[in-house]
Amino acid sequence: MPELPEVETTLRGIRPHLIDQSVKAVVVRQRQLRVPVSRGLKSKLKDQVVRDIERRAKYLLFHFDCGTLAIHLGMSGRLRVISASVPIDKHDHVDLLFNNGAQLRFRDPRRFGLVVWLGKRPLTSRWLAHLGPEPLSDNFNGDYLYSRAANRRGAVKNFIMDGRIVVGVGNIYASEALHHAHIHPARGAGRISRHRYDDLCVAIKRVLARAIDAGGTTLRDYVSADGVPGFFEQQLAVYGREGSPCGLCSTLIRRRVIGQRSSFFCSQCQH
DNA sequence: CCGGCCACCTGCGGGC
DNA sequence: TGCCCGCAGGTGGCCG
Structure with a gap:
């Protein structure tokens, strides 16, 4: 959850x-x-x-x-x-x-x-000692992401979900932020420009901040007492939307397993 | 250091 | 009805 x-x-x-x-x-x-x-x-x-x-x-x-x-x-x-x-x-x-x-x-x-x-x-403690910066803090920025990505060959989605790089980016918001930033989730982390990391960093901050403002209701089992689904779920652009049209270009959203987790993206908007 | 893979555990929905 | 399969928000650890 x-x-x-x-x-x-x-x-x-x-x-x-x-x-x-x-x-x-x-x-x-x-x-x-x-x-x-x-x-x-x-x-x-x-x-x-x-x-x-x-x-x-x-x-x-x-x-x-x-x-x-x-x-x-x-x-x-x-x-x-x-x-x-x-x-x-x-x-x-x-x-x-x-x-x-x-x-x-x-x-x-x-x-x-x-x-x-x-x-x-x-x-x-061993649980906290190795953690990267908070995503909403000022020391998490495009420069930082770009420098940490140097020479990394793994998928950028795995990269931003790695708690040693940045904490708090889970499977839902990783897909969402990459869609916002027009970056394909399987792209190698070391093959993304400094400028695009600025965009990705802003996208991560924005999707998380918006979800917090909405009351953190991401989840399918967050259903209000009167049976209305979680508010923020209705605002997800790609996560869980396989087969439905991208809000930007109407291409059908695709699902693909990356790093053993389902990833959702638009093959037209994201490269 | 890095990437890939596994493990932990229960519940739910869909297909047959 | 009921069973089996695949899937689900995370992350430490292990191996090469």
């Missing part, structure tokens, strides 16, 4: 409820996530106060005086603040209960997600 906009939207949704609150209890129903949830989590967090919550890449970082807890939503994770007594689903793996009555609930059917203790220097 979550690309970066969903993670950012989740952050904005939960933060006001949890800042300055102290942990009353930790409930772990299923510890077999991508890595096992550590057994000491309960005693470590008990009575600790949430000093801040922030996002780095697609990780949500919960800062306490004694260290930082990271939660990653993987492919199918969701994190919600609920009031007491919402029924427990079979995939509700972890709850953090707070003294103000708030309840942070982590649900993740596929269990590719992560609830992991990073200690006092989270940025040096």
